[in-house]
Amino acid sequence: xxxxxxxxxxxxxTLSPGQKKVxxxxxxxxxxxxFNTAAMIGRKVDxxxxxxIRLSYALGFNGFSEMxxxxxxxxLTNSLHPFGADSENVHQDEEHSSPFSEILEKEILxxxxxxxxLNEKELWKVVEVLMKAEQIFILGMGASYAPAYWFSFxxxxxRERVTLCPTTGDIYERLVDLNENSVLFVISFPRYSKDALxxxxxxxxxxxxxxxxxxRLLSPVGRIADYTLTTEENSExxxxxxxxxxxxxxxxxxxxxxxxRERIQARQQKLEALYTNxxxxxx
Numbered sequence: 108x109x110x111x112x113x114x115x116x117x118x119x120x121t122l123s124p125g126q127k128k129v130x131x132x133x134x135x136x137x138x139x140x141x142f143n144t145a146a147m148i149g150r151k152v153d154x155x156x157x158x159x160i161r162l163s164y165a166l167g168f169n170g171f172s173e174m175x176x177x178x179x180x181x182x183l184t185n186s187l188h189p190f191g192a193d194s195e196n197v198h199q200d201e202e203h204s205s206p207f208s209e210i211l212e213k214e215i216l217x218x219x220x221x222x223x224x225l226n227e228k229e230l231w232k233v234v235e236v237l238m239k240a241e242q243i244f245i246l247g248m249g250a251s252y253a254p255a256y257w258f259s260f261x262x263x264x265x266r267e268r269v270t271l272c273p274t275t276g277d278i279y280e281r282l283v284d285l286n287e288n289s290v291l292f293v294i295s296f297p298r299y300s301k302d303a304l305x306x307x308x309x310x311x312x313x314x315x316x317x318x319x320x321x322x323r324l325l326s327p328v329g330r331i332a333d334y335t336l337t338t339e340e341n342s343e344x345x346x347x348x349x350x351x352x353x354x355x356x357x358x359x360x361x362x363x364x365x366x367x368r369e370r371i372q373a374r375q376q377k378l379e380a381l382y383t384n385x386x387x388x389x390x
Contacts, residue, residue: 111137111181118166125158126165133178141179145171214350221338221351225358233318233334234362237262240290240316244281246272246307247293248300254320254349255294258356264378265363265371272306282306285315295321295328296352304328320355 115130122130132152133140140148145159152159163174237243243262247255252274259271272278285291291310295303304327310317311331319332322339329335336359338351364371382388 125154126162128152129159129162141182217348217351242268242289244270245292248303251294251296254352261360287314290316292318293328299327
């Protein structure tokens with residue numbers, strides 16, 4: 108059976124503005140909507156009860172009650188079989204668990220492991236170093252480039268002079284501009300890049316403070332860094348997922364946000380004004 112979310116996605120462009128507001132609310136608050144009346148949903152979205160009912164017809168239902176029944180059935184099914192929705196084309200042997208649930212279990216295990224070993228004292232040191240740095244140079248090669256890009260983008264919304272190292276080209280030409288008031292932030296996960304290690308070693312020779320986010324303390328860059336934050340030290344899972352790395356980077360972003368709230372708010376207000384003036388994002 109087709110999921111309610113997918114049905115809305117397919118019909119979304121044909122809906123009226125009011126119906127779209129209701130549809131978005133239903134997806135975001137599916138559990139809550141399963142037991143609210145049409146009038147209650149309308150009040151929460153600031154539309155009429157009629158608009159809520161008309162949405163059910165626009166989606167192909169015979170009325171609001173039928174639409175709500177489908178939502179209730181989906182919630183019940185998902186609670187019993189979290190990966191069962193939209194799987195009619197996937198043959199699963201009942202004696203074996205879903206490959207998706209196995210991945211989720213590994214992710215949960217990895218996240219718990221990362222949180223257990225989190226060195227909060229070291230984390231706050233990293234936050235302080237990044238706040239005081241005149242310039243931050245972020246490096247991630249291969250599989251580590253994705254979290255490096257994400258971190259660079261997020262950090263640049265908080266402060267100025269954040270540079271993401273290119274994977275090719277003028278890497279060393281940028282590195283030469285760094286000094287003791289700068290920071291090199293290296294993200295290094297298996298398989299470890301020789302280029303990333305060479306650049307980290309070069310920065311150390313220049314007296315540039317070196318921060319590393321990696322899977323283990325004694326990884327090639329981790330063991331020479333001034334500050335090392337790890338995600339999978341003594342992990343029971345051998346899966347090198349990107350999720351713990353992003354979570355750890357998110358902790359750093361959160362720490363900076365707490366410590367430097369006023370300056371960050373002023374910068375983000377300027378950014379929002381630019382986004383609005385140039386229509387950067389879909390509203």
